[in-house]
Amino acid sequence: MTARFSFSRLAAMIRKEFIQMRRDRLTFAMMLGIPVMQLVLFGYAINSDPKHLPTALFAQDNSVFTRSIVKGMENSDYFDIVAKPETAAEADDLIRTGKVQFVLQIPADFSRELQRGARPKLLLDADATDPAATGNAVAGIQLLTAQVLNRDLEGPLASLRPAPDPVNLVIHRRYNAEGRTELNIVPGLIGVILTMTMIIFTALAMTREVERGTMENLLTMPVRPFEVMMGKILPYIIVGYIQAAVVLAAAYWLFDVPIAGSLGLLAFVLFFFVAANLAVGFTFSTLARNQLQAVQMTIFFFLPSILLSGFMFPFRGMPHWAQWLGEVLPLTHFLRIVRGILLKGNGISEIAPDLLALLAFLTVVSIVSLNRFRQTLD
Amino acid sequence: MSQTHHAEPAADAPLIIDVQGLTKSFGETKVVDGIDMQVAEGEIYGFLGPNGSGKTTTIRMLCGLLTPDAGAGTCLGHDIISDSAKIKLKVGYMTQRFSLYEDLSIRENLAFVASIYGLKKPKQAVRETLEKLGLETRANQLAGALSGGWKQRLALAAAIMHEPKLLLLDEPTAGVDPKARRDFWDEIHQLADNGLTVLVSTHYMDEAERCHKICYLAYGKLLARGTVNEVIRQSGLVTWLVSSNSQRQINRLARELADRSGVEMVAPFGATLHVSGANDNALEAAVAPWRGEAGLDWQKVEPTLEDVFIHMMQGASDNFG
Known part of the structure; x- marks a missing residue:
């Protein structure tokens, strides 16, 4: 035992460490890849002040005043009128399915009432499941109505220029009246936790077999790849349900998250979401040569999942390329589904598009992983 | 070496392994290069060769873990390329490394x-x-808590639980103590007596001598095969055993003989020296100046299997290395 500190021994350790770092190509790539990915995502994709939010205009009145209001809203950049429903039910459907963030309802006698100075109601329904996505837009429209109408209310009508506000803007924050962020975060956490744990469990479970040499034994036995894959996935589906139940119970009792929809439907969807993540983990395990690589791949998948899915930042605040990327991720669709079921009380018909997206993802990844899993050591 | 006489399998026993021209490359390297192999039912077939000679790769091709690049043949009557699923059901394979689950109990x-x-x-x-x-x-x-010898016994038990017809053992006794090794080989012979065919790779010469037949692999090519005596005879190697009372004399002789032409190998074994060469006359001429030296006892002996293998390895490295 040499007691003295030796620089040459330290140098030998450091040199060896760098050689090993360079040998492990994937680790080396991750050292550069993860910072670059973070930079791109945080720098370009994430925007906590989302604009151009899809808005439905349910106009039962059409006049110079209503046109001004609509024009003013569009000019504010916060609202894009994407639909003009004819009925209240149609408008309601748009907001429930999440196709629009807002519905602006202009009542039938709006112009007449306005001219009478009766401060008519202007109704803005906001999908407030994510308070961050609607906050600035709602603040913007309150200033806007007074401004744009002041221009129209001129000449003989100038006397009507009202002191505070010519209209009575009624904002209805639906699904989350108090704008509590935990109503948005906590249900989403079910998805985030499952993404993290499910992928890493399977990715590790398989690479462990390879690393410990038990895979060689497994491959010589008459067990089929599909059986191995299912055997690796099914136990963790049960684990996934337990995790989801724990978060859900905490959401309900600790955070007062409402359960507006059917828990049975949520359980049904959970199966496909968990399976999709496990399939991703299984695919990683066929690519990773050791457990460290499997963990790195999981991080590489997890990071965009929380950033681009709409969990941390409003989905509609992101540029289009980031939204397209987000649409690929299972977490994005699961978040919409779980928030829809718990907060909006959505049923199967409202969640169908996102469920189909999950199914498509699951199918593609399963095929990839089954093809990647070789029954030989070639 | 073996204490009990084990009957060799009948000459007309059916072939359990019958492959021709097996070839496998990893990248640029040809790890296995055109190997032919016939193993009859009930035979204990020893698979010898230096590290990296392609033993494990050949075994893996036989049981369907690897797909050969070229070659064809049957294992237990099934085509090794297209029928590997059927082969798996009837083969027991014990990997070089302990490959049962260390975090599961023995029973599990x-x-x-x-x-x-x-x-x-x-x-x-x-x-x-x-x-x-x-x-x-x-x-x-x-x-995982078992010692090396017990792990090996457990692995063997697991490999024969489904009563396979062919047992593939890849260096089964590496790192196992001599007593456990001997018990292991007694068990292998018992299994073979009951009709099980065994292909076993090993580095131990005493184990090679307990096989009915052996083959020797170097650089992916099969260099020799047959019974131990046949392999020794075929090698044409001649060995002189020199003994002396003085270790220093032996050491000096080893140094002096090493570079003589006609002498291929000089290997000290304690106070004796093995001096071998492929050409009887050339070797005789090479050692002649020392034959009369006082204190040395010269004896012409049958070369050991180890001498033969090292001789073959040197020849092979000249050709392929």
């Missing part, structure tokens, strides 16, 4: 293997295997 490991092979009565099979191993009392211990 056996139960897992029994179920994967779809044994009719898995519980009974596990119980019988535990009894045979004498591991009933330790059945709930984790497999």
Whole structure:
């Protein structure tokens, strides 16, 4: 035992460490890849002040005043009128399915009432499941109505220029009246936790077999790849349900998250979401040569999942390329589904598009992983 | 070496392994290069060769773990390329590295293997295997806690639980003590007597001598095959055994003989020296100046298997290295 500190021994350790770092190509790539990915995502994709939010205009009145209001809203950049429903039910459907963030309802006698100075109601329904996505837009429209109408209310009508506000803007924050962020975060956490744990469990479970040499034994036995894959996935589906139940119970009792929809439907969807993540983990395990690589791949998948899915930042605040990327991720669709079921009380018909997206993802990844899993050591 | 005489299998026994021209490359390197191999039922076939000579790769091709690049043949009557699923059912394979689950108990490991092979009565099979191993009392211990010798016995028990027709053993006794090795080989002979065919790779010469037939592989090519005596005879190697009372004299002689032409190998074994060469006359001429030296006793002996293998390896490296 040499007691003295030796620089040459330290140098030998450091040199060896760098050689090993360079040998492990994937680790080396991750050292550069993860910072670059973070930079791109945080720098370009994430925007906590989302604009151009899809808005439905349910106009039962059409006049110079209503046109001004609509024009003013569009000019504010916060609202894009994407639909003009004819009925209240149609408008309601748009907001429930999440196709629009807002519905602006202009009542039938709006112009007449306005001219009478009766401060008519202007109704803005906001999908407030994510308070961050609607906050600035709602603040913007309150200033806007007074401004744009002041221009129209001129000449003989100038006397009507009202002191505070010519209209009575009624904002209805639906699904989350108090704008509590935990109503948005906590249900989403079910998805985030499952993404993290499910992928890493399977990715590790398989690479462990390879690393410990038990895979060689497994491959010589008459067990089929599909059986191995299912055997690796099914136990963790049960684990996934337990995790989801724990978060859900905490959401309900600790955070007062409402359960507006059917828990049975949520359980049904959970199966496909968990399976999709496990399939991703299984695919990683066929690519990773050791457990460290499997963990790195999981991080590489997890990071965009929380950033681009709409969990941390409003989905509609992101540029289009980031939204397209987000649409690929299972977490994005699961978040919409779980928030829809718990907060909006959505049923199967409202969640169908996102469920189909999950199914498509699951199918593609399963095929990839089954093809990647070789029954030989070639 | 073997204490009991084990009957060699009948000459007309059917071929369990019959492959021709097996070839496998990894990248640029040809790891196995055109190997032909015939193993008859009930034979213990020793697979010898230096590290990296392609033994493990050949074994893996035989049981369908690797697909050969070229070559064809049958294993247990099934085509090794297209029928590997059927082969797997009838082959027991013991990998070089312990490949049962270290974090499962002995019983759990056996139960897992029994179920994967779809044994009719898995519980009974596990119980019988535990009894045979004498591991009933330790059945709930984790497999990872076992010593090297016990791990090897467990792995063997797991490999034969489904009553395979062919047993592939890849360096089964590496790192196992001599007593455990001998017990292991007694068991292999017992299994072969009951009709099981065994292909076993090893580095130990004493183990090679316990095989019915052996073959020698170097640089992916098969250099020799037959019984131990046949392989020794075919090599044409001549060996002189020199003994002396003085270790220094032996050491000096070893140095002096090493570079003589006609002398291929000089290997000290304690106070004796093995001096070998392929050409009897050339070797005789080479050692002649020392034959009369006082204190040295010269004897012409049959070369050992080890001498023969090292001789073949040197020849092979001249050709391929």
